[in-house]
Amino acid sequence: MLSRAAPRRVLRPRSVEEAAAVLADLPAAEVLGGGTVALPDWRRRGAPEFAVHLGAVVEPRRLGSRECGALVTLDELTRDARVPTALRQAAASVGGPAVRAMATVGGNVVAVRPGCVAVALLAVGAVGEGRDRGAPGESATFSLDDLFDSTDRLLLSTHWQSTTESAFAKLAVRSAGGPNVVSVAIGRTADTRAIAIGGPGTRPHRVAAAESDWGEGASAADVARAAAVGALVADDVTATARYRRAAVETLVRRLITTIEEGG
Amino acid sequence: MTTAEVNGRPRDLPEDGRCLADWIRDDLGLTGTKIPCGSGHCGGCSVLLDGRPVLSCSTPAVVHEDGRITTVEGLAARQDPLLRSFVEHGAAQCGYCTAGMLVAARAYLDECGGAAPDEAGARRALSGNVCRCTGYTAIVAAVLAAGRECSGA
Numbered sequence: 001m002l003s004r005a006a007p008r009r010v011l012r013p014r015s016v017e018e019a020a021a022v023l024a025d026l027p028a029a030e031v032l033g034g035g036t037v038a039l040p041d042w043r044r045r046g047a048p049e050f051a052v053h054l055g056a057v058v059e060p061r062r063l064g065s066r067e068c069g070a071l072v073t074l075d076e077l078t079r080d081a082r083v084p085t086a087l088r089q090a091a092a093s094v095g096g097p098a099v100r101a102m103a104t105v106g107g108n109v110v111a112v113r114p115g116c117v118a119v120a121l122l123a124v125g126a127v128g129e130g131r132d133r134g135a136p137g138e139s140a141t142f143s144l145d146d147l148f149d150s151t152d153r154l155l156l157s158t159h160w161q162s163t164t165e166s167a168f169a170k171l172a173v174r175s176a177g178g179p180n181v182v183s184v185a186i187g188r189t190a191d192t193r194a195i196a197i198g199g200p201g202t203r204p205h206r207v208a209a210a211e212s213d214w215g216e217g218a219s220a221a222d223v224a225r226a227a228a229v230g231a232l233v234a235d236d237v238t239a240t241a242r243y244r245r246a247a248v249e250t251l252v253r254r255l256i257t258t259i260e261e262g263g
Numbered sequence: 264m265t266t267a268e269v270n271g272r273p274r275d276l277p278e279d280g281r282c283l284a285d286w287i288r289d290d291l292g293l294t295g296t297k298i299p300c301g302s303g304h305c306g307g308c309s310v311l312l313d314g315r316p317v318l319s320c321s322t323p324a325v326v327h328e329d330g331r332i333t334t335v336e337g338l339a340a341r342q343d344p345l346l347r348s349f350v351e352h353g354a355a356q357c358g359y360c361t362a363g364m365l366v367a368a369r370a371y372l373d374e375c376g377g378a379a380p381d382e383a384g385a386r387r388a389l390s391g392n393v394c395r396c397t398g399y400t401a402i403v404a405a406v407l408a409a410g411r412e413c414s415g416a
Contacts, residue, residue, distance in 0.1 A: 005281075006279055006280040006281040006282065006285075006323070007279065007280030007323075008279055008280070009278070009279065009280065010279075010280040010323050010325045010326060012326065032323070032326075034321075034322070035282075035321050035322040035323060035326075036303050036318065036321045036322075039282055039303070039320065039321045039322065039323070040301065040302040040303045040320070040321060043301050043302065043320075044302075047280065051280055051323070053323065053325075053326045055326050095303070095391050096306055096367075096389075096390045096391010096392065097315075097316055097367065097370065097387075097388060097390070097391055098306055098309045098315075098316040098317050098318045098367065098391050099303060099318060099321075099391055101312075101315045101316060101317050102317050102318065102321065102322055
């Protein structure tokens with residue numbers, strides 16, 4: 001029943017175990033991190049009776065060279081030189097300072113429309129760790145794709161390989177908070193190549209054929225063309241799919257050139 | 264009952280999940296904070312929370328136990344030079360965005376820590392605040408002038 005303007009009660013667990021137990025007991029309760037996705041969404045469609053705010057739980061706040069807690073804010077992510085470049089660039093591209101001060105990495109990933117940080121996490125090969133609402137006592141590892149638009153999992157942290165070189169770029173109508181045209185992130189380790197695409201009307205996804213071309217030594221221009229062909233992009237009021245493909249090609253070419261030139 | 268400090272006064276937080284903006288306006292009567300878009304896109308509802316700008320339309324009040332919240336009324340009460348500078352530079356047209364602009368600008372000047380602000384920094388700091396009258400040039404000029412006054416430059 002989603003007719004109220006605000007939750008009747010906001011529960012504030014103090015530990016992961018308590019949060020997982022509350023979410024198992026209240027299947028319709030919604031998880032609240034920074035609130036920048038949830039509250040505007042509630043205003044549109046109505047709020048749940050209960051919300052579970054994770055702000056008092058300590059574990060999801062860890063941030064390091066291979067780990068980012070779900071409650072780390074995008075502002076914290078932009079300021080930490082230990083995390084891969086693509087993550088910092090993606091976080092810095094979201095909204096203005098007031099949004100980044102509250103918005104969390106977890107919210108960016110599990111949102112109905114996963115955001116730019118989710119695209120960057122895909123490019124660095126990240127996985128999520130947390131709890132399944134059906135088995136609240138057991139830790140579980142999830143692929144990012146399992147977490148996108150997910151209400152039955154409690155994301156606590158994301159992890160990635162430490163040696164990833166990466167970069168992120170976005171084309172948007174305005175620099176802060178405007179409609180996004182397309183987001184692109186790439187990552188490279190000694191053995192792997194990743195190219196991830198995001199934007200309105202599509203879940204963040206990787207383009208396998210372009211990644212394969214990149215791994216086999218194809219030129220940046222050829223890889224970019226393959227990425228544009230493989231990208232799942234949509235037509236909407238902001239941009240046509242054709243325009244988005246052109247943007248993907250340009251951004252992928254620039255990012256690969258940047259990484260390969262050591263920038 | 265949990266409390267937060269609003270403009271230097273302790274206030275009882277609500278028990279339900281209303282957003283900070285609704286609580287500030289409806290319960291505390293501090294209507295200087297506006298809710299122009301209600302979707303987190305315009306920055307017009309910005310308030311300072313522990314010195315950082317946040318969107319009061321996008322966070323529940325109840326989770327800010329012991330938080331220090333400053334609204335535009337708080338800036339006015341301490342005669343913040345930004346307010347006079349906005350007037351002197353004609354930086355408010357319809358005024359709907361002004362409270363959010365002032366709060367974001369105050370956070371930026373505090374971050375400058377007494378150093379003179381620069382235009383690029385001011386524009387970055389205000390990048391999440393939309394002025395529907397497009398009066399950005401005067402707004403940035405007002406912020407820079409107030410910053411120079413505060414820094415003594």
